[in-house]
Amino acid sequence: MDKIIRCITSDGAIMAAAIDASDIVFTAKKLHRLSRSATAALGRLLCATSIMGSMLKQKDATINLRIMGDGELGPVITVGDSSGNVRGYVGNSDCPTEYYPNGKINVAKAVGKNGVLNVMRDYGTGEPYIGQIELVSGEIAEDITSYYATSEQIPTVCALGVLIDKEDGEVLLAGGLLIQLLPGAFDDTIEKLEKNIEKLEPVTTMLAKGMSILDICKTALDGFEVEVLDETPVNYVCNCSRGKLERFFFTMSDDDIRSMADEKGVAIANCHFCNKKYIFTKADLEKIIQEKNSVN
């Protein structure tokens, strides 16, 4: 069962959140039949999105992250809610996988180094908050760090990892860590934290050792008194439904809706996030057109 934990140092200077998202990334890989590089890239962004979602204070708020680089992977798109539940997809699930000399998957090669990261927070009321940065590395964790530094002026450390079985390509472990300095942190706090970060092992290495997400936060915040804010289960959740798709049809013209039916008289709508197929017969489409025109 995947979980996310949020901690704060008792002096209120540092916030740390860690996630074990092994099941979420396993699910994403299975749903979308992702190649290894696509699994690593989407998995990392799902970890970050879940943490960032769990930091939203409003109950119905959502967060959308979109990375668009010039690599073969195409867009990487994720959505999270304020409970930390997430979903996502990539443009090219079959993206080829290249490796660094040390055997790690070259995620930057798949994503591309040139491009942008967009972050949109929708609080459900009024205008959404939108931020955008240029990618700094395409390795995702560094891009998230840069996003917080440039777009929100919050000093942040972000580590994300997906461990994939070398033999069969299955997801073994996935996790992430996000540490933020809160306003008013003193220099000696920053120094102490930096020393901890230097010593920190990759998140999946710590998970593989059997460390809990609380252990990971405590290791990152070694020497500080740590208080747990909350620890909650998180899942891969898609909230698509036939009704939501029907409402999407409402934005189309009558002719466009009719033209969606194939020669067999059937339209198939596929949810990008969970690959669920919704089938609409010609009669269904006519009914939708009728409803649409009675609303307008």
Ligand SMILES: [Zn+2]
């Ligand atoms: Zn869906």
